[in-house]
Structure formats: structure tokens, C-alpha cells
Amino acid sequence: MKHTGAAMAHPPVIDVSALVDARASQAGKLGAARAIDAAAREWGFFYAQHHGVDAALVDRVVSQARAFFALDEVRKLRIPMSAGGLAWRGYFPAGGELTSGRPDWKEGLYLGSELGPDHPRVRAGVILHGPNLWPDLPGFRETVLAYLDAMSALGQALMRGCALGLGVPESYFAEHDTADPLLLLRFFNYPTRAAPENLDVQWGVGEHTDYGLLTMLWQDDAGGLQVRTDTGWVDAPPIPGTFVCNIGDMLDRMTGGRWRSASHRVAVNTSGRDRLSIPLFFDPDFDTVIAPVPGAGPGQDDSGRRWDGANLQSFRGTYGEYVTAKVGKVFPGLKASLRRE
Ligand SMILES: O=C(O)CCC(=O)C(=O)O
Numbered sequence: 001m002k003h004t005g006a007a008m009a010h011p012p013v014i015d016v017s018a019l020v021d022a023r024a025s026q027a028g029k030l031g032a033a034r035a036i037d038a039a040a041r042e043w044g045f046f047y048a049q050h051h052g053v054d055a056a057l058v059d060r061v062v063s064q065a066r067a068f069f070a071l072d073e074v075r076k077l078r079i080p081m082s083a084g085g086l087a088w089r090g091y092f093p094a095g096g097e098l099t100s101g102r103p104d105w106k107e108g109l110y111l112g113s114e115l116g117p118d119h120p121r122v123r124a125g126v127i128l129h130g131p132n133l134w135p136d137l138p139g140f141r142e143t144v145l146a147y148l149d150a151m152s153a154l155g156q157a158l159m160r161g162c163a164l165g166l167g168v169p170e171s172y173f174a175e176h177d178t179a180d181p182l183l184l185l186r187f188f189n190y191p192t193r194a195a196p197e198n199l200d201v202q203w204g205v206g207e208h209t210d211y212g213l214l215t216m217l218w219q220d221d222a223g224g225l226q227v228r229t230d231t232g233w234v235d236a237p238p239i240p241g242t243f244v245c246n247i248g249d250m251l252d253r254m255t256g257g258r259w260r261s262a263s264h265r266v267a268v269n270t271s272g273r274d275r276l277s278i279p280l281f282f283d284p285d286f287d288t289v290i291a292p293v294p295g296a297g298p299g300q301d302d303s304g305r306r307w308d309g310a311n312l313q314s315f316r317g318t319y320g321e322y323v324t325a326k327v328g329k330v331f332p333g334l335k336a337s338l339r340r341e
């Protein structure tokens, strides 16, 4: 796909206020929806501006994330991912995640919807479902849970725009895929200190696509996120007050490839200070059978252009099946615990 008009230096910034404001006009909603459709086709990425998420809440989340990473490693490792089990929660140190087969030079804390031991899916041992592992920091839990709620509402609003952009009723995704969305939240810190020489590190995060519907990312001002386009890699620089949003594999699949689940990566941090990023993955209900949106064309084999060499358009099954196959590759240690089940 060619970029129209003047070449854009980065994915477009879209005013999404009409999608979050209940009093907005239909024309306003359609304007935002068309902009999302164009960006999703051309880039698979856009910046959401005027998104309505309380800036003070975002500041509190950022402060909590910084406070967590500032703890010494021994304290961070009091909540290791190995203690999170199948729920996929907790802390991993730099070098512990292999996004594209090599260790990423980042440390992270995995969080998500808080589900107690009596929740049916937790009882049944369904992966990605369970309680969080909370660090011992005042206000951490309340802040994260409030942020999950606010971002879930934004995710639903953006999905209404996605539906309108695809020419289906605005409630389409809420009715078919996101009545009970899978929400995963990650705090990442990309250290300035160099990786040890014996570790085969090339990226902060290696090239990959996201698995689900829509990712909404807060990033600090250090930079380093890059997006793959038809003509090469392009920076997605920090823009204050926005979330970087990108289309995941499931929206690519459901639109028959009309929308791009674009490859992206993060360069090793050379900014001279640690880089903080906070992606929120807004994904389909675990048990939803992934089906094409009405009017979507037949998907064509896209294995030739995909980073993982997989033909995404041939995927059939539930989102749970898709994501289960993916996560084991990223954390080999947890895959082993999965096999024991
Ligand atoms: O940290 C970032 O900027 C991007 C992280 C990312 O792509 C991911 O976690 O899927």
C-alpha cells in the first residue's frame, strides 16, 4: 500500500474524542472511524489523542511503575513469574523474555484482570487467568486496577470506532468478541546498562506482532519503538498525551488482511536513561471463535510477509487457542509448566 499525499514521518495522530464522548455526533464518530480505518490499512498503527483517560491516573500508574523498577532486584524477585504459574503474572529480569527467539534487553512486570481463586476459569486452570502478584508498594494495587478499568473502557470505545470504520454496527465487537475481553497489562523497563556479553541481545524487544485485537501503549520520552512499513522501518516517536495503538493479529485475521497487524520492535536503549513503557493488550474473550467481520474479503496467504512465517489467514479456532500456542514460545520456562498440566 502506498502512502497518499505527503510522506508521513510516523503513524497518524487521530482525535478519538468523538468515540469516547457519549454526546458526540454521528458525523464526529464516523470521522474518527474513517481515520482509524485508513491508519489500520496503511500502517497498522495510530496515535490516539484526546482519549479521555484521566491524565492524573496515567501519572499515578507511571509513578508506580517507576517505583517498582527502582526496587533492588532481590525485592523485585519476591514476585517472580515462576510464582504466577499459568496466570502469567509477576516479574522477570532483563534477558528473561525471548520475543523472537533471542533474549530482549528489558525487565518487566506482568499484570492483568484480577481474578480470585474461585473464578471458574481460575479453578479450571485456564492460562492467563488468575490473581496478580502485587509488589509491596503503597497504592500500587488500587492504581493498577483503576488503570485497567479506564483502559478497558477506552478499548471498548476504540473498538466501536473500528466497527464503524469497517462498515458494521458500532456494537459489533462488543456483541461478538469483547463482552469479557482478555486484558493484559505490562510494565517494561529498558535499562541503560549494557547487556552482559554472553547474552545474545540485539533488541529491547525483537520484531513481532501483537496477538489480539488492539494494543494501547504509553511510552516515556526516550523513544526506540519502530514500526515496519512496506518501505522499511519507521520510528513511532513519543507524543505526549497520546497512546500508541496498534492492530493485533486477530483484527488482521477478522478483516481478511484489510487491516495490518504490523511488525514492530524496540531498539536497545541508548537514550542515556532507562526507558519505561506500559502496553495494555485489549484482546478478544478467551472462548470467542475468531470469525471474519461481515463484508471482510477472503484472506490470502500472508506467510511470505509475516515475521513468524505463519499463514495467519488460515487460523481457525478460539482466541484462547491462538494465544496459548504463542506464549509458550516467548517464555520457554513457562511452556514447561504448561506441559505438566
Ligand atoms: O515497549 C514498547 O514500546 C513496545 C512493547 C511491545 O511491542 C509489546 O510488548 O508487545
Ligand SMILES: [Fe+2]
Binding pocket: 208, 209, 210, 215, 264
Ligand atoms: Fe508489541
